Amino acid sequence: MGRLALEVADIFRAYGPAWRDAQHDHLSLGQLKVMSAIEQCRSATLGGHVLHCPACEHDEVAYNSCRNRHCPKCQASAAKRWLEARQADLLPVEYYHVVFTLPAPISAIAYTNKSVIYGLLFEIAAETLRTIAADPKHLGAQIGATLVLHTWGSALTHHPHVHGIVPGGGLSLDSERWVSCKSGFFLSVRVLSQLFRRRFLEALTQAHSAGQLQFFGEYASLDDPAAFADWLAPMRKCEWVVYAKRPFAGPEAVLAYLSRYTHRVSIANSRLIAAFTGSVTMGYSPIPGAGIILREYVSCCTLLLLMQNPWGLMRQTKRSRRPSSARNAGLR
DSSP, X not given: OOOOSSOHHHHHHHHHHHHHHHTTXXXXXXXXXXXXXXXXXXXXXXXXXXXXXXXXXXXXXXXXXXXXXXXXXXXXXXXXXXHHHHHHHOOSSOEEEEEEEOOHHHHHHHTTOHHHHHHHHHHXXXXXXXXXXXXXXXXXXXXXXXXXXXXXXXXXXXEEXXXXXXXXXXXXXXXXXXXXXXXXXXXXXXXXXXXXXXXXXXXXHHHHHTTOOXXXXXGGGGGXXXXXXXHHGGGGTSOOOEEEEOOTTOHHHHHHHHHTTSSSOSSOGGGEEEEETTEEEEEEOSSTTXXXXXXXXXXXXXXXXXXXXXXXXXXXXXXXXXXXXXXXXXXX
């Protein structure tokens, strides 16, 4: 496949050094490693090998890949392996696509508290699913889920949320049989939303009390416990968005969708249109499936977008039982 006219690596090479100098107090070692890997990918810096055709005596140099999980050029094979492994785990049952989304105010403080807030998003989403599913009033079963973190929306704005693919049932509480949910209905999204909101706010308050959160700029006053409690109060009453529906095209389609986000940064090479005199033009879709809109950014904003949203897959929730256990409980 031929090289695209403009790549993320080109922007990093052109504007990265000056931007790193200006932002050196705010960049983590991990972010610097990502930038370095993408800049050097498939270049002479990483070495390479020569392909030789004995028939026509043509030589072609192929430079080595960086193999960084955030590189837009390297991770197609890794994403494919991830997809194949997840597909191998699928059981012959209905599956449901679930999404847990954070309110905008909490998303705003996640910029400077990524590890804590993204970690809580995973843990509380998984805990919510397991807790409600284990309740005999709802399902009465032990369930598992594959969760994938998205930190941006289709318009390339910061929008942390977790996608999950969940079987429509689970092992009975004694692990002896399979318990199926009602056809076409997994768990009440209203109940999931309420428990998710309560548990997340409890955990966030505990993190604040333990001094695990950092606040800067307009949020600096939230260091004070009373101010933080007042700031959280409206979020105890607003609706937290939780989605849970059967995918029209089956679980394979959801996994294929998620696999496209597990090993890359938010801006793929294909989004980039042009870069001239310090500005970058790229395409995005405000609604999935809608037409492409072009937006121009100054180069520093493009670099900020890339480095603020480097994660697709963060981690996968632990499964209390392997898929074979579920099959042994009555699924074939």
